[in-house]
Amino acid sequence: MGSSRLLAAVLAPALFAAAVTIGWLVDHPAGFAQGAAPPFDLADTKVIGEGAQLFRQSCTAYCHGKDGGASRAPKLRGAKLETGYVYARISKGSPNGMPGFEATMPRENIWKLVAYVMSLGKAEDK
Amino acid sequence: MRTTASRLTALTVVLLVASALLACVAHAQPTGASRLTSDDPNNWPMYHRTYESFRYSPLAQINKSNVKDLQVAWVHQSGVVVQGLESTPLVIDGVLYYIASNNRVFALDGATGKEIWHYYTKLDPVVTTLFFQPYNRGLAAGHGNVYFGTLDGRVIALNMKTGKEAWVTTLLDTKKCSCNFTGAPLVVKDKVVLGQTAGELPIQGKIFAVKASDGSKAWEFNTIKNDPKSWGGESGKFGGGGGWMTGSYDPALNLVYWGTGNPAPDYDWGGARPGDNLYTSSVIALDADTGQLKWHYQEIPHDDWDYDSGLGESLILDRDGKKLLVHQNKSGFVFVLDRTNGKVHNVWPMTHTYNFVKSIDPKTGELIGRNPPREVGKPTFICPWIAGGRSWNSGSYSPKSKLWYNTAMEVCEEVTVEKQTPVTEPAAGLFFGGDQVAKHPPGGEAYGHLDARDPVTGERKWTIHFKYPPIGSVLSTAGDLVFHGDLEGVVRAYDGDSGAELWHFRTGSGHRGGPISYSVNGKQYIAVPSGLGSLVLGLYPALWPEVEHFPAGSAIFVFSLK
Numbered sequence: 180m181g182s183s184r185l186l187a188a189v190l191a192p193a194l195f196a197a198a199v200t201i202g203w204l205v206d207h208p209a210g211f212a213q214g215a216a217p218p219f220d221l222a223d224t225k226v227i228g229e230g231a232q233l234f235r236q237s238c239t240a241y242c243h244g245k246d247g248g249a250s251r252a253p254k255l256r257g258a259k260l261e262t263g264y265v266y267a268r269i270s271k272g273s274p275n276g277m278p279g280f281e282a283t284m285p286r287e288n289i290w291k292l293v294a295y296v297m298s299l300g301k302a303e304d305k
Numbered sequence: 306m307r308t309t310a311s312r313l314t315a316l317t318v319v320l321l322v323a324s325a326l327l328a329c330v331a332h333a334q335p336t337g338a339s340r341l342t343s344d345d346p347n348n349w350p351m352y353h354r355t356y357e358s359f360r361y362s363p364l365a366q367i368n369k370s371n372v373k374d375l376q377v378a379w380v381h382q383s384g385v386v387v388q389g390l391e392s393t394p395l396v397i398d399g400v401l402y403y404i405a406s407n408n409r410v411f412a413l414d415g416a417t418g419k420e421i422w423h424y425y426t427k428l429d430p431v432v433t434t435l436f437f438q439p440y441n442r443g444l445a446a447g448h449g450n451v452y453f454g455t456l457d458g459r460v461i462a463l464n465m466k467t468g469k470e471a472w473v474t475t476l477l478d479t480k481k482c483s484c485n486f487t488g489a490p491l492v493v494k495d496k497v498v499l500g501q502t503a504g505e506l507p508i509q510g511k512i513f514a515v516k517a518s519d520g521s522k523a524w525e526f527n528t529i530k531n532d533p534k535s536w537g538g539e540s541g542k543f544g545g546g547g548g549w550m551t552g553s554y555d556p557a558l559n560l561v562y563w564g565t566g567n568p569a570p571d572y573d574w575g576g577a578r579p580g581d582n583l584y585t586s587s588v589i590a591l592d593a594d595t596g597q598l599k600w601h602y603q604e605i606p607h608d609d610w611d612y613d614s615g616l617g618e619s620l621i622l623d624r625d626g627k628k629l630l631v632h633q634n635k636s637g638f639v640f641v642l643d644r645t646n647g648k649v650h651n652v653w654p655m656t657h658t659y660n661f662v663k664s665i666d667p668k669t670g671e672l673i674g675r676n677p678p679r680e681v682g683k684p685t686f687i688c689p690w691i692a693g694g695r696s697w698n699s700g701s702y703s704p705k706s707k708l709w710y711n712t713a714m715e716v717c718e719e720v721t722v723e724k725q726t727p728v729t730e731p732a733a734g735l736f737f738g739g740d741q742v743a744k745h746p747p748g749g750e751a752y753g754h755l756d757a758r759d760p761v762t763g764e765r766k767w768t769i770h771f772k773y774p775p776i777g778s779v780l781s782t783a784g785d786l787v788f789h790g791d792l793e794g795v796v797r798a799y800d801g802d803s804g805a806e807l808w809h810f811r812t813g814s815g816h817r818g819g820p821i822s823y824s825v826n827g828k829q830y831i832a833v834p835s836g837l838g839s840l841v842l843g844l845y846p847a848l849w850p851e852v853e854h855f856p857a858g859s860a861i862f863v864f865s866l867k
Contacts, residue, residue, distance in 0.1 A: 235740040236725050240691065241843040245742035249846035249853055272433050276387045282434045283483065283732045 218287055221262065221294040230295025233288055237280070247299040252277065255299045265293045347824040349396045352443045352489035353699065354821070356554040358618035360701035361781050362822035366829035367866060368784030372798045372808045375864045378830060379418030383409055383859040386814075388440040389838025390859040393489070393778065393819030395446050397465070401823070401832060402446065405859050406439040408455050412468060416825040418863060422468030429457040431480045436735055437502045440838065442550065442697070443489025443819075445497060448517045454486020454499045460515055462497075474520030477501060482508045483733040488550045493561055493593045496523050500548025503528070504566030504585075504613055507727030507736040510547020512563055512589075514596055524596030528565045530583040537579025543727040543736065544578065545569030546585040550697050553619040553630075555644060560590045560599055562621075562630055562644065567605075567613035570738030571691075574681050574722045577738060581606040586613050588632050588640070590647060600647035604634040604670070609677035610661050610687060610720075612636035616697035620709070620760055631702075631760045637694015637713060638665050641761050653763030655756070656694035658715040658746045661687055678720040678739070690718035690743050692774075692841040699819065701779040701787065702760055706801050709760035710787045714774035716751040716848070717744045743847040751848055755779070755789055757804060767804030773849060776839060777816030780831070788831060790816025792845075792855065796833045796862070814858025831864045 219226050234247075247255030269289050272279030280289060344355060346363040353360050367375065383390060383405030394403035401415045408426035413419065432438050438456050445452045450462040450471050458477030463470060479485050483506055490499035496514040503510025509529040516523050528546030529536065536544055545568050552563035568585040570577055584598075586605040591598060605612045612635040620631035621644065630644035637656035642649060649670040663674030678685035692714060700711030718741045728734035745751045753774030757766040773792040780788040781801055790796040792815040798808040818834030836859035845852040 232723070235721075235723060236737060237735055240741050240743075241840045244843070244847060245740060248742070249850050250843040251846065251853055252843060254853075274387070276439060278436055278438070279434050282431070282480075283728065283734045 215266075217262075217290045217293065219290070221290070221297055223294070226291055226294045227298045230291035230293070233292050234295050237292075242277070247296070247302070255296055256302045258300050260296065260300055262293060262297060265296050266290070269293065348398065349394070349821040349823050350446055351395065351491065352393055352445065352551040353553070353618050356556065357621040358553045358699070359620065359704065360618065360699055360779065360819065361703050363783045364822050364824055364829045365783040366824070367782065367786065367822070367831065369786065369800055369807060371866055372784070372786055374867050375798070375808055375810070375831065376867055377810075378416075378863045378865040380863070381411065381413055381418050381861045383411070385409060385439070386836060386857040386859045387838065389814065389817050389857055390834045390836030390861075391440045391817045391839065392443045392834060394821055394832050394834065394861060395444055395451070396821065396823035396832070397446055399825040400465070401861070402444055402451050402465075403834070403861060404441045404444050404453055406441070406838075408441055408453065410444065410451065410453065410463060410468070412465070415823060415830065416828070424463055424468045426455055426461065428455065429479065432456045432485075434732070435479070435483055435485060436505065437485055437487050441487055445490040445492045447492035448495075450517065452490050452492065452497045452517070454488065454490060456485050456487070458485050460486070460490070460497065460499065460520060462517070462520060472520040474515055474522070476513050476515070476522065481732055482506065484508055484510070484547070491551055491554060491561070492517060493554050496593070498552070498561055500550070500563060500615075502549045502566070503547030504545045504549070504569060504611070504615070505571060505735050505737060506545060506733045507543035507569055507729055508545065508733050509542070510545055510566055512548040512591070512596075526589070526591055526596045526598065528584045528589075532583065535580040535583040540578035540580075543569055543729075544582060544585065545736070547615070549615045553621055554593065555621055558628075558645065559593045560644070561593045562619045563589055563591065564614035564616060564619065564632060565589060566615045567608050567611045569736045570725055571611040572678060572720060572722045572737065572739035573607070573609055574724050574738060575679050578607075582608065586634070588614055588619065588630070588642065588647070590644070602640070602642055602647040602649070602670070604632075604638070604640050605636060606672070609675070609679075610636070611691050612661070612693065616693070616695070618699045620702050622702075622760065624761055629761065631709070633695060633700075633711070635693035635695070636661060637689050639760070639763065640670065651761060654694070655711060655713045655763070656689055656715055658688045658717065659694070661689075678722050681722050681724060684719040684721045686717060686744065687720050688717035688746060689714060690716045690844065691741055692716065692844055696776050696839075696841050698776050698817070699778040701781040703781040703801060705783055706757075706781070706785070707759070708757040708766060708801065710755065710757050710779045710781050710789070710801070712753060712755050712775045712779065712789070714753045715746055716774060717746050718742060719744055743844050745848065757787075757801070769799070769804055773845065773852065775816070776841060778819035780820040780822060782822050788820045788833070790820065790833060790835065792816070792837065792852070794835065794837070796820065796835070810862070810864070812858070812860070812862050814856050814860075828865060833862045833864070835860050835862055
């Protein structure tokens, strides 16, 4: 086996694995986000409070409704959502018109929003 | 004799050739500036149909006696239903042009709906990060092109016949400002005028004119006045404003009239932006050639409620020898101004439900008894709601009936003001300064209505009640008809004199765009954009939870007589 063939034999599976991984990440942004750990405890009430403030300042009424209540966008109060999904959706937005916030909001603030949205999942509908 | 006959023959030939050449030239420039003022009854050549912003068609083939026989001639689907269909089509010489979400532009045979060309704008991915997207309210036409502002801050001219790009010019740094274009431009002589979104952003919004020939910038007007008395501290740097809808033009005065957006932040917690905040929430008159300010009238000095002046039409009316401009503010009050100098002629309320002021002086325009939501963290009950006494949809004025057919919303809200630091890096973030939730008015249910009124005095002739406040524009015609679509997806024709319903059709999705009328080969058509979507729609489910599930759509329904 020549050196070039050896190189190809080693590289090919690695490249294939990388391609599969990249493809999976493209299809599963939530999974990618789940891999990134939040920089703080998402159940921390201070963090949730800061997330609530960011939520109010980022299109509450026009989009998700006050305190995550009824609107044209999905109701967040009582919604059972996965942390990674919420992070990915806030970062990237959705094809249904929700803007992505990763260009305008520091990563830490996105996690604060995640903490608030996750807390809404435990809130009573009103 | 023979020579004379030959000369006459030669002259005839020359005249015939010249006539043919002139006809060719006219055909090659189907919407030159002169045609925009010629009022060909068969066409709908600009957003409000004429510079007077009447949204009135002089066609009368479809009238009160036969409107019951209207039927669908054809339907066209845009293919993207996100935020519905908010635009008003244009028709020029039998071709219907319209723009849908994601800046999709279509040219269709006005008689059959068959596609002539389409242009799907390749947008910068930054668009997916924006608040104002993916909708667009309309096109402009002239000098052989159709024009539109894009979601990523450009202006594009397309050849009307081929749909190919004539030119593209970039006016906004959307990646930085998070701002863009969503309103229809206005062609004025050799220029294309349009304004940007800005009212909810910590930026300085502008109105632009570009040359119709090549897209180069002719002038720009900054809606944030450089004046520390008007903007205390550094607040002017983040003042918002802009001019996100379509203005009017008076050829006799050579003035472009434009309504400006609200100041940012939308709510002032006290000291956020000291001063009157010129030229936000104002009507401005600009020299069409230079963009120089000729006069301004600020409808809401130091706007505390997001009652901006950007919405809808500015009616150009002459009455009793006076040159008037009728402009509705989002507060629900209608300001009637002298369009030569901006002085107040009258002010009247389109809505019954308001408490943001006790009144507005009809002689001076002064806001009396202001009720600003200023207490941080505590809800304040305010009427009308942030969607306004009317949203940006337009009414329609019939010069035949002398009535303005206009919609209104009787809805309130609770506003909670909150201090906010403007974010400008790496890109501008939303700058509201508070949030709100819709509420019913005291002692009753929220509702909407379509009225027939005198536009100068506000005197009402008839009214139609709607459970869900309507957000679609209105069309009136010389057939004494008024067309209007509701939130539930029903378009109706009313008797313009009495308000009696004469015809209706269920399109299957609610109405946010502007119906028009036009004629091809002697046959009149009514074109109705159907497709529910809008930012303000997000406010409805707090009062009417079922609206959350009203279906989106995006289609043009065209009707004609059997």
